Amino acid sequence: MLRHLARIAVLVLASGVACALLVRYAPGTMVDERELDRRLSEENIRELRSNKADVLGNFKRYLVGLTKGDLGYSQSNNAPIAALIADRAPETLREIGIGLLGGWAIGLALAIRRTWAVSAGMGLLLSLPTALIAYLCVMKGAKSSLVLVIVLAPKIFHFAGNVLAQAYTALHVEMARARGVGEARILVSHVFPAISPQLLALAAASVSMAIGAAIPVEAICDVPGLGRLAWNAAMARDLPLLVNLTMIVAVATTMATTVTAAISER
Numbered sequence: 001m002l003r004h005l006a007r008i009a010v011l012v013l014a015s016g017v018a019c020a021l022l023v024r025y026a027p028g029t030m031v032d033e034r035e036l037d038r039r040l041s042e043e044n045i046r047e048l049r050s051n052k053a054d055v056l057g058n059f060k061r062y063l064v065g066l067t068k069g070d071l072g073y074s075q076s077n078n079a080p081i082a083a084l085i086a087d088r089a090p091e092t093l094r095e096i097g098i099g100l101l102g103g104w105a106i107g108l109a110l111a112i113r114r115t116w117a118v119s120a121g122m123g124l125l126l127s128l129p130t131a132l133i134a135y136l137c138v139m140k141g142a143k144s145s146l147v148l149v150i151v152l153a154p155k156i157f158h159f160a161g162n163v164l165a166q167a168y169t170a171l172h173v174e175m176a177r178a179r180g181v182g183e184a185r186i187l188v189s190h191v192f193p194a195i196s197p198q199l200l201a202l203a204a205a206s207v208s209m210a211i212g213a214a215i216p217v218e219a220i221c222d223v224p225g226l227g228r229l230a231w232n233a234a235m236a237r238d239l240p241l242l243v244n245l246t247m248i249v250a251v252a253t254t255m256a257t258t259v260t261a262a263i264s265e266r
Contacts, residue, residue, distance in 0.1 A: 092225035099148025107156030
């Protein structure tokens with residue numbers, strides 16, 4: 001447990017530092033609209049730029065504030081970051097929950113009853129960018145959670161279908177079928193237990209997929225969630241907000257993979 005917790009802490013901190021460095025050296029980061037204020041002197045402008053340039057110092061101060069429960073202040077939204085996250089998180093969690101449940105239900109069901117027509121349709125959906133699927137759904141008036149279902153189902157279908165196809169070629173499955181065991185019982189008693197580690201790993205990966213897809217989906221569908229907040233923060237080069245959101249994504253992803261690894265070890 002201590003090893004897993006240490007791994008999560010290291011990965012989350014590394015993701016925060018990486019995000020800060022990427023934003024710092026992104027084009028236009030050093031540009032601040034406050035510099036347009038004619039009341040500012042050259043010394044004030046140099047101070048603004050030096051504060052933005054001191055990435056590691058700002059990150060250190062952020063970690064000190066984090067120990068006190070202070071996530072910082074968002075200049076682009078003119079609000080405390082903790083309040084922004086608390087306000088937007090429920091919508092994103094609901095959307096991701098529906099997307100995961102729907103994507104797994106459809107993807108796994110179609111993988112079990114796989115046909116060439118279904119494979120062709122899922123392959124077509126898999127080749128479409130998430131942003132394009134979100135745009136088409138917006139044009140049809142579909143909800144953002146349905147977009148996530150459409151995005152996740154082909155991926156789950158593809159990976160689960162390959163695992164199922166391999167499992168059905170096992171000798172004990174062939175022996176059960178030769179003895180007249182029904183297909184439903186073979187699936188439940190012989191196939192699923194054999195592929196449960198792979199399905200658990202896919203479950204952890206699907207959480208990361210859902211979080212990654214939520215950002216363009218919410219931005220295009222105009223959903224007031226964390227994904228749209230992250231998009232707006234990236235456009236505004238809002239470093240404190242971006243670091244917080246990146247670390248939240250890292251926590252969710254590493255926890256999902258850690259739980260899966262712990263279950264597999266048992």
